[in-house]
Amino acid sequence: MTHTYLRRLGGVAAATVAAGLLAVPTAAVADDTAPEVLGTEQGGEYRTNACDATTAPLRSGRTAAGPTLKAKVTGAGARFGVWDETTGAQAPVYTGEAQAYAQQASVKVPGLLDGHSYAWHAWALQGTQVSAPSADCHFSVDTTSPTATVSSTDFPASGKATKYAGQKGTFVIRTADPAPAGGTASGVACVRYGFDYLGVGGCDSPNAVKPGADGTVTLDLKVLNWGSNDLKVQVLDDAGNLGQASYSFYAPSNPNPPSTLGDVDGDGTADILLPDAQGNLQYIGVNSADTTPGSTVRAVAAPDRTSWASYQVAHRGWSNDHAPSADDLFIHKPGQGYLYLHRNVDYGSIGQALTGAVRSTECVDDTGADAACPADFAKDWSKADQLVAFGPVDGGTEPSLVTLEGGNLWLHAGGDFAYGWQKARKLTTSGVWGGYDLIAPGPDAAGNLALWARDRATGELHAHPVPKRADGTLDFSSLADPAANVVATGFTTDAYPTLGSSGDGDGDGKPDLWAVTADRHLVTFGGWSAPKDLGALR
Incomplete structure (x- = not known):
C-alpha cells in the first residue's frame, strides 16, 4: 500500500494537509538518508522483517500503550505516520515525532481499533529538513482474548469416572479466538496445561501444544492424585492475549492397584x-x-x-x-x-x-x-x-x-x-x-x-x-x-x-x-x- 498523504511535505498544500498535526519542514533532505525501519514491538516481541508484502506482520495484543514503532535514523529524530488498512482511509490515524538516541527513534501508538490492520512508515528529521519516507511496515491489532472449554469421558465433571487415579484419561480442549466486530482475529497459537499448577511460560514451554485446524487439542494424561483434581488450561492467541479455563473432576482410587517394584507413578511399570x-x-x-x-x-x-x-x-x-x-x-x-x-x-x-x-x-x-x-x-x-x-x-x-x-x-x-x-x-x-x-x-x-x-x-x-x-x-x-x-x-x-x-x-x-x-x-x-x-x- 502506497500512502501519498504526508509524504509530499514541501509547499502550501502539504502545510494545509498537516495543519494542527505536525510542524512542516521547509526543505527535504536527500533520499539516501531515509530511515532504516527496525520494526514493530509489542510486549517484548520485536519484529524486524514485517516491512514487505510477504512477511506475516506482528500481531499486537491487549495493551493500554499500544505497539512501539522503531526506526534507525541518521538525523536528530524521526516522524512516524500510521494508516488503517482495514478502512482504507487516506488520512493517518496517528502521527508523531521522537528524538533519536544512538540513532534510534521510537513512538508508542495508542487508541488503535481491535481487529484492524495497520501500515506505518517514518521520515528522518534534521532541523527543518525531512527525508524521504522509509519502506512500509505492517501490524495488526487483536485485543480479544481466546476461549477454551474442557471435557473428558474418562473423568467427567459429573464425577462418574470410568478410570482410576494412576491411569491415563483422555481430555479434550476446544479453543476459539472470537473475531472482534468489524475486524479479524489473530488465531489461537497454543494451549498450555497442567494439573493444579501451570507455572509461567509461552508457546515454547514443555506443557504447550498447538491445536489442530479445528481448534481442538486431545490429551492423554495420567491422573496422579486420588480425589479431587483440577486441570488448568491457558490458551494464547498469536497476539499474546490469554484465555483461561479450569476443569474440576474426581478420580477414584483403584481397588486393585498394580504392584511392581521400581514403579513410581502407579502404572505397573518400573x-x-x-x-x-x-x-x-x-x-x-x-x-x-x-x-x-x-x-x-x-x-x-x-x-x-x-x-x-x-x-x-x-x-x-x-x-x-x-x-x-x-x-x-x-x-x-x-x-x-x-x-x-x-x-x-x-x-x-x-x-x-x-x-x-x-x-x-x-x-x-x-x-x-x-x-x-x-x-x-x-x-x-x-x-x-x-x-x-x-x-x-x-x-x-x-x-x-x-x-x-x-x-x-x-x-x-x-x-x-x-x-x-x-x-x-x-x-x-x-x-x-x-x-x-x-x-x-x-x-x-x-x-x-x-x-x-x-x-x-x-x-x-x-x-x-x-x-x-x-x-x-x-x-x-x-x-x-x-x-x-x-x-x-x-x-x-x-x-x-x-x-x-x-x-x-x-x-x-x-x-x-x-x-x-x-x-x-x-x-x-x-x-x-x-x-x-x-x-x-x-
Whole structure:
C-alpha cells in the first residue's frame, strides 16, 4: 500500500494537509538518508522483517500503550505516520515525532481499533529538513482474548469416572479466538496445561501444544492424585492475549492397584527417573520405545524449589502403611546431612511437603544380630557420597538403601525410614569403593539381589551377586573386592556420564542396565549388552 498523504511535505498544500498535526519542514533532505525501519514491538516481541508484502506482520495484543514503532535514523529524530488498512482511509490515524538516541527513534501508538490492520512508515528529521519516507511496515491489532472449554469421558465433571487415579484419561480442549466486530482475529497459537499448577511460560514451554485446524487439542494424561483434581488450561492467541479455563473432576482410587517394584507413578511399570533440561523430574517407563515421559514433576517441587538436577533420587519398594503400591522416593544431595523421603501416596506427583528419612542409631553385624555401631558410623547422611535403593531384603516391599561412605558400603534395612527403625550394617572394610559408581538392579525373577558397579577409571562394569542363603539371609561376600566380577567394558564416564538400572525392562526375568550418553540420549540394554538408543532426553 502506497500512502501519498504526508509524504509530499514541501509547499502550501502539504502545510494545509498537516495543519494542527505536525510542524512542516521547509526543505527535504536527500533520499539516501531515509530511515532504516527496525520494526514493530509489542510486549517484548520485536519484529524486524514485517516491512514487505510477504512477511506475516506482528500481531499486537491487549495493551493500554499500544505497539512501539522503531526506526534507525541518521538525523536528530524521526516522524512516524500510521494508516488503517482495514478502512482504507487516506488520512493517518496517528502521527508523531521522537528524538533519536544512538540513532534510534521510537513512538508508542495508542487508541488503535481491535481487529484492524495497520501500515506505518517514518521520515528522518534534521532541523527543518525531512527525508524521504522509509519502506512500509505492517501490524495488526487483536485485543480479544481466546476461549477454551474442557471435557473428558474418562473423568467427567459429573464425577462418574470410568478410570482410576494412576491411569491415563483422555481430555479434550476446544479453543476459539472470537473475531472482534468489524475486524479479524489473530488465531489461537497454543494451549498450555497442567494439573493444579501451570507455572509461567509461552508457546515454547514443555506443557504447550498447538491445536489442530479445528481448534481442538486431545490429551492423554495420567491422573496422579486420588480425589479431587483440577486441570488448568491457558490458551494464547498469536497476539499474546490469554484465555483461561479450569476443569474440576474426581478420580477414584483403584481397588486393585498394580504392584511392581521400581514403579513410581502407579502404572505397573518400573520407571527411569531423570531430570530434563529445565530441571523437572521425568518418569520414563523402563520398557518405553522413546524418551517421552509418562509423568513429569515440576522443578519447583524439588527440595531447593529450583531443580532436581543436583539430587540423587533412589526408589525400589514402599512401606506397607500406605496406598498406592508404588515406590517411595529417597532424595539426597551429596554432602547434606538430611535425606528427604517422599511417602508415595500420590502416584509420584510430590504434591505434598517432603519428610525426612531418619538416620538409624542401631546397627547389626554380619550375621544380622544386634551389635554396637562401628566407630566410623555417621550420625547423619552427610557422609553418603552415593545412595542407591537396593531392594527389599526380606522378600516383602520395604525399601532398603546401600550407601557409599568413606570408601565403604553400608546397608540400611529392616524398618521404616520415616522413624529411623531401619538398622545399619557395614558391608565392606577395605575402603576402596570410592572409585566406583553404584548401580542397584533389584531382584531377578528368582528374588536374588545384586550390586553392579562401574569403575570410573577403566569403564569396566562389575556385577556382584548377593544371593539368598538357605536360611533366607543374604550373602554379601562378593562385595569384598570391587574389582572382581567384570561383565562388560566400554562404559566410560566420557561415553556414559550416568548409569542406572530400573529392573527388568525386556521381560526376560533378568535386570537390565540403562545409561545416559554425553549428548543426553537415553540408551537401554538387555542386561548390559545390545544397546538401544531411545533418543534425546527433553
